[in-house]
Amino acid sequence: MKILVLNDSRAGHLNQCLAFAKLLNAEYMVANVRYPKRFLKALSYLFDKMGIYSDALFECTVPEGVFDVVVAAGSTSAYPLKVLSRKLGAKSVSMMLPRGYRYDYDVIFAQEHDTPPSAANIIPIAANFSFISPAGLFRASSPSIGIVIGGDNSVFHLQADRLETQLRAIIDAFEGYFFAVTTSPRTSKEVEALLERFTFGYQVIYSCNPVNPIPDFLDQCERVFITQDSTSMISEAVSYGNAYIEVLPLEGNGENKFSRLVGRLEEEGYLHVYDGTFAQANRKIDFREILRKAGF
Structure with a gap:
């Protein structure tokens, strides 16, 4: 199987597509896709409703060769996915629910927190989807606790004082353990300064050292x-390894996709939302089995 991966320049979208290819152990090539003008993306919704498939709306240099599958995630690549899969005679696979477009792809892997409709495809x-490959950046020589710290997004604000309270409670609860901590590209300077007040056995400040020890x-x-x-970080955590997963809750605005994701995963035993107590939640999602059942 040979796969064409469409890259809309959003790392979270690209990583889902790459995970699809890597989990299948398939040969793949990546092609960047973009709309040169914003109105062209708006026009793509109209074209899709009318059943018009034109590669004149977007820019994408397709590598030479025969492809069995074209895969993409996100709204920017949703229409190009339809156009290019038809042009190449390949199966179309969307890694997210492509809202605003007709759902006439060959396969759509839709996150449950997006409340997808019921349909055969x-x-x-x-x-x-996640593909985890430890890089050897961190190696535990004694019982260890990992802490992954993100940052603000459109829904949540990561408050430094609340995080400090959570961290001190965790450290007290696991006295004698080795603590490994990493931040992310969205971690604020305020939170980075907070972490400097702690002494962790292993620490990555992403803005100073842009590496990813989360798989480790x-x-x-x-x-x-x-x-x-981060839906990406949480998805990785519930799909690899044997670690018990605890999610540190943040201040947010009512129900949202993050709370729906975490709530569903907690109900099914994949994780526990930290509330001052700890749980034995380490069930893992088998994405290879999901692909097998989908006919791949």
Whole structure:
């Protein structure tokens, strides 16, 4: 199987598509896709409703060769996915529910927190597709706790004082453990300054050292704490390793996709929302089995 991956320049979208290809152990090539003008993307919704498939709306240099599958995630690549899969005679696979477009793709893997409709080609999934590969950035030589800290997004604000309270409670509860901590690209300077007041056995401040030890935490740590702001990080945590997963809740605005994701995963035993207590929640999603059942 040979796969064409459409890249809309959003890392979270690209990573889901790459996970699809890597989980299948398939050959793949990546093609960047973009709309040169904003109104052209708006026009793509109209063209889709009318059943018009034109590659004149977007820019994408397709590598030479024969492809069996074209895969994409996100609204920017949703219309190009339809156009190019038809042009190449390949199966179309969307890794997210492509809202605003007709759902006439060959396969749609739709996150349950997006409340997808029921259809033969729509496969609900509990979290984003992830492919985890430890890089050896962190190696535990004693029982260890991993802590993954994100940052603000459109829904949540990561408050430094609340995080400090959570961190001190965790450290007190796991006295004698080795603590490994990493931040993310969205972590604020205020939170980075807070972390400098602690002495952790292993610490990555992403703005100073842009590496990703999260796969190693999942592989090496007994328990991993993750802030609630990233569906990607949470999806990784519930799909690899044996670590118990604790989600650190953040201040948000009512119900949202993050709270729906975490709530559903907690109900099914994949994680526990930290409330001052800890749970034995380490069930893992088998994405390869999901692909097998989808006919791949």
